Amino acid sequence: MNPPTLRLDHSAGPARVIASGDWRLVRMDRRPLWQPQPLPQSVELDGDGIERLDPSGAWMLLRTLAAAGVTADAIVPVNFHPAARAILELVRQNLTPSERMRPPASNWVVQIGAAAHRLAEYVGAALSLVGRVGAECVGLIRHPQQFRIKEFTAQVDAIFVQAIVLVVMMMFLLGVVFAYLLGRQALQYGANLYVVDGTTLAICRELSPILVAILIAGRSGSAITAQLGTMKFDDEIDAISVLGLSPWGVLIIPRLLALVMALPLLVFIGDLAGIGGSMLVADKQLDIAPAAFVNRMVSALDTATVVVGLGKAPVFALFIGLIASQTGLRVRRNARSIGLSTTSTVVQSIVAVILLNAVIAVTLVELGI
Amino acid sequence: MWHAGEEVLVETRAVETRLGGQYIHRGVSLSVRRGEIAALIGGSGTGKSVLLRVLCGLLRPTAGEAMLFGGNVWAVDSDALNAMRRRYGMLFQDGALFSSLTVEQNVATPLIEHTRLPRSDCLQLARLKLAMVGLPPDAACKMPDELSGGMRKRVALARALALDPELLFLDEPTSGLDPVSARAFDRLLRTLCDNLGLTVLLVTHDLDTLLSIADRIIVLAQGKVLGSGTLDQIRALDDPWLHAYFSSRTPEVAPATPSTQLS
Numbered sequence: 138m139n140p141p142t143l144r145l146d147h148s149a150g151p152a153r154v155i156a157s158g159d160w161r162l163v164r165m166d167r168r169p170l171w172q173p174q175p176l177p178q179s180v181e182l183d184g185d186g187i188e189r190l191d192p193s194g195a196w197m198l199l200r201t202l203a204a205a206g207v208t209a210d211a212i213v214p215v216n217f218h219p220a221a222r223a224i225l226e227l228v229r230q231n232l233t234p235s236e237r238m239r240p241p242a243s244n245w246v247v248q249i250g251a252a253a254h255r256l257a258e259y260v261g262a263a264l265s266l267v268g269r270v271g272a273e274c275v276g277l278i279r280h281p282q283q284f285r286i287k288e289f290t291a292q293v294d295a296i297f298v299q300a301i302v303l304v305v306m307m308m309f310l311l312g313v314v315f316a317y318l319l320g321r322q323a324l325q326y327g328a329n330l331y332v333v334d335g336t337t338l339a340i341c342r343e344l345s346p347i348l349v350a351i352l353i354a355g356r357s358g359s360a361i362t363a364q365l366g367t368m369k370f371d372d373e374i375d376a377i378s379v380l381g382l383s384p385w386g387v388l389i390i391p392r393l394l395a396l397v398m399a400l401p402l403l404v405f406i407g408d409l410a411g412i413g414g415s416m417l418v419a420d421k422q423l424d425i426a427p428a429a430f431v432n433r434m435v436s437a438l439d440t441a442t443v444v445v446g447l448g449k450a451p452v453f454a455l456f457i458g459l460i461a462s463q464t465g466l467r468v469r470r471n472a473r474s475i476g477l478s479t480t481s482t483v484v485q486s487i488v489a490v491i492l493l494n495a496v497i498a499v500t501l502v503e504l505g506i
Numbered sequence: 507m508w509h510a511g512e513e514v515l516v517e518t519r520a521v522e523t524r525l526g527g528q529y530i531h532r533g534v535s536l537s538v539r540r541g542e543i544a545a546l547i548g549g550s551g552t553g554k555s556v557l558l559r560v561l562c563g564l565l566r567p568t569a570g571e572a573m574l575f576g577g578n579v580w581a582v583d584s585d586a587l588n589a590m591r592r593r594y595g596m597l598f599q600d601g602a603l604f605s606s607l608t609v610e611q612n613v614a615t616p617l618i619e620h621t622r623l624p625r626s627d628c629l630q631l632a633r634l635k636l637a638m639v640g641l642p643p644d645a646a647c648k649m650p651d652e653l654s655g656g657m658r659k660r661v662a663l664a665r666a667l668a669l670d671p672e673l674l675f676l677d678e679p680t681s682g683l684d685p686v687s688a689r690a691f692d693r694l695l696r697t698l699c700d701n702l703g704l705t706v707l708l709v710t711h712d713l714d715t716l717l718s719i720a721d722r723i724i725v726l727a728q729g730k731v732l733g734s735g736t737l738d739q740i741r742a743l744d745d746p747w748l749h750a751y752f753s754s755r756t757p758e759v760a761p762a763t764p765s766t767q768l769s
Contacts, residue, residue: 167622196631220700471606
């Protein structure tokens, strides 16, 4: 079949454009279809030579003539095959204006305003979530039988039990590395025994709570966001509401409570694992027998340190749970949204944990604990 | 000259498929000729959508052959398969639009990927197709999650038509559309088929579509083709499900007579 061509023919009186060849999308490319030439306002379009025509080809044809100054309505088709004529008419009816329908322009003022609006809306939604969860908790205190034991235990299994091995491994290795590096310094001053103080205090007060919280934020926080987000996507949360149940009571409270209960336990397990790791290094590198290690630990580690470390955990857990639930419930109906939300949960949780830790540290120092 | 090319565009020969241990198809043999609108009907769960997926190269059959344009979909190399894919368009049941692109970018994607036209031309052709399926111009810059279900289906049809294909697979195109839009959809399909020689294989439950535009009806039951022919031929088949299907229209309710009206 022949390539698509256009030819201007003045021989038969009024200006007549002759189209011929294969006018289908597969034959269209960037090359211009003819040399641009001026045309009168109204022309006849002879389609006798058109071998094939599809809507894209018809559009190209009309567009080429429009570029030469002939609007689509001013074209008079002659000698067209009935099917080709029908396609041309179909395209003519559906031509849209050539300027794009642009979304409204935005400059930096608009963007700042939009960002402030989004922030205000986010804070409002967060407060609303806190309020709803609080109200649900009050309701549960009054009607304890409504508490979802099964969901709670399932979440405890997912959040706590399945994380134990990971926490032990992580904190053990951390204890090993920390004791090793501290030990190298202490050896230079002959202050081997103080490695016990250093490692146990640091692990119990700061390292275990922060690292375990970050691990749980990444593991359980993102899982909660993904679960709630997928449920929102599928209208499952609406289905729960329509059945007369409260999504907050059914879904969010069990997860929050599971987190608040699990994190201190995991921090404690992390403490033990970290101390275990330090003990191993102290024995091999610093010649501190385990019995001596424990002795020194009992005198160096005061109750306040351990309690502070364990006490930070529920606070972190609460924030992680609220952030994860909030982000999960705000997921939009598109494929990127779940990925963006889970990433956002993890980042927000980690920042929250670090900030809270700093606030708590300063407060306690001021209080003299 | 207008409708040149292979005569039989779609053909399956004794296709068998299994999903999750269950046999969905037990030897499905059908064919669709150029220029006809073939409707695939059958009860829920009889594997109509699965058959479309087999033909599109998305699900491998356990036995039999699935032929498009005379070539075996599952036996050709990837270049030949891609060449085949440019000749047909598929409309998925829920639209399957790309959620991170705008509507016009969705429709323009096949054009941008498979033609050498400049991007602005691709976007304008996309807008033409959107207008052809009945969407207003302001829908072009919206994201798919801002559209209703019916609008999403129409965008998906526009995308299936983007490369002006010779063959269309439609999976329940009118489900979720209001009756006016559904009939407009049917009319558009008929216009394109009559004037372009477009061939359509559509899976549908919509009796009105069958009655108004289907040239041929293929009935799938118990994993096989129960019958294939015109509406009258299918109506004449002796099958309880078919009888129930064709008489499923609720009869017109007669207007109340004066004596039953409350005074």
